[in-house]
Amino acid sequence: MSHHPGIFKPLPAEHFRYPDEGGATNAETRLSRLPGYLTPNRQFFVRSHFDIPELKATDWHLRLTGDALTREHSLSLKDLEQLPRVSVIRAIECAGNARAFFARDFGSPAEGAQWGPGAVGVAEWSGVRLSDVLALAGVEEGAFHVLPEGLDSGRFARPLPIDKALADDTIIALAMNGEPLPIDHGFPARLVVSGWLGAASVKWLGRLEVSRQALNTYWNTQDYTLAGPDYPAVGEADGVPITTMPVMSLVDLEDGARLFAGDTILRGRALSGEGQVIEVECCLDDGTWQSATLHTPNIAGAWVCWSLTCRLDAGRHVLQVRARDDQGNEQPESVVWNNHGCLYNAITRIAFHMENSADRVDDAPLQ
Template sequence: MSHHPGIFKPLPAEYFRHPEEGGATNVETRLSRLPGYLTPNHQFFVRSHFDIPELKAADWQLTLTGDALSRSQSLNLHDLNQLPRVSVIRAIECAGNARACFARDFGRPAEGAQWGTGAVGVAEWSGVRLRDVLALAGLKEGAFHVRPEGLDSGRFARPLPIDKALADDTIIALAMNGEPLPIDHGFPARLVVSGWLGAASVKWLGRLEVSRHALDTYWNTQDYTLAGPDYPAKGEADGVPITTMPVMSMIELEDDARLPSGPTILRGRALSGEGQVTAVEYCLDDGKWQHATLHTPDIAGAWVCWSLHCDLSPGQHTISARATDNRGHQQPEQVSWNNHGCCYNAVTRVTFHIEDRRSK
């Protein structure tokens, strides 16, 4: 097994933006270029913490171990393919999505890659339920944590509580949008943890440790936490470990985009962790909040596409958007500072320009 210090798939500027301080293994999707509900594999954002492993399907093994299992076991792809196959349409969103907005709102950047709102995507993930895999090794009563570990160069790992690990839609994915997992997205097997931060969906899965006690790692105690003046430390963590992602809307416009005058359709997407979006409201310039049109499908744990019609005068304009979910959560006007720049979900705003066609 070797490791590659970058991203394998082509990264045309038409589809991707490199976030500042993002490193060679991070790239975000230009949402304005998405053609439909699902994010095509070749347009899906990439977030990797370490160099990417080059693995052969024939040699891959998944090791199951820990004091909450009746026995240790090693499984290969053939073993997994004997289990019931399931498919889920779910979002994967980096906890740092929209991190660049902290610099805009607070006058200083939070640590980490300065993502816009494109560190998110929705795909159909196909594979097997994690609970069916754990059952092969005899899951004992009293299991508390499952710690998945990747085969990347740094062995990225982040624990799950047992109830989330056993959920219907927590799966080991072997395919993405009907194709074998691309190498950048975890080939040959990755976790997909519905509604949680993207870091929970460990790529290049190689090991599962199941324990009766906490299996904390750096990635849920010193990073991927909400830490700062408004977030007191919890247990071994420097703040509050992040689990479910908050309600958030995205606008499918590049900052400072230029649009021709006349009737225009503006579009966006909205999601809410494990929940379902029930409304998206928009405000143009200093106008009143109005309801955007939601389109099908609207899948809990994924996203909904929305749109609005407008006819604006030439000049600079601002569109604001806020989403509400089925649990009553709505995007706030402001968010509190956190040191790691995670879970930004204040009202989304984009400034754009309408150009007078007659001046051409």
């Protein structure tokens, strides 16, 4: 069982792969190894831009500042624990999830960590509403942006519009799947911003600034934007700042996997930012599209598990999957290039092999 530089939890190879060379603090979940609806803490992907801070709960404070607050305020962990406790089941997905497929589709890679499809997970997050915390300092009329800032070495920060910050399901999480937040996932407190890119859910939260003006940072103007020849610059940004994540399907099978020939059940997951997936369709070997079975739960802002029962002969097969949500959004045949390699959600496609063998062969590693 191995550790990766800068990541604290064990990262066994059967559960993770690394999208970067070197010591970057990124680890991708192998979706084929997920046991159920929720992603266990030990298998949840890790994405950090800077060194992960080691913080003590007894020393931690959250500072509330800004010209759109009636007063500045500081809260300890015990102070937060006095507020009404809420729980939400939500996905956190990196905007660069599946970025590696840009290289496959366009012949050259987009910039950034070359994630496969596993920079995503669903957990039950428990904590307090961000709106309840901000109310303690008095949010004034005319508030425009809330800027959460982390306590990591680079003080990662990315703004939220006031309406999103005050939404009922935007929370400061103190626990993940019933356990205190692991250090890799933001201990002792992090934001969970439902349906938005993972970068909005700032970890190791240390400060919240509430302003009447825009509080833009590098992370919503020069990165985590859709930038390139087909995207206009918006304001200070090099393109279109990313907010809500798009509809996407995932397969609980790795490219190049080997399975028994004959009757089999193919499985996966599908999600759509703040929406709810209402249909998943599969196409095997250029055949007709057929509806997969959707299973419960199917939680908006999280994902739904799907399955397809089929009979397959020995040999190589190609599976295509597309999902559609309750707003009519559907995975496209292809995506438009963007320089940062974000929001890849073209129809999912993997190849796998069925073998006539008495012994099952485990999934091959992701290439």
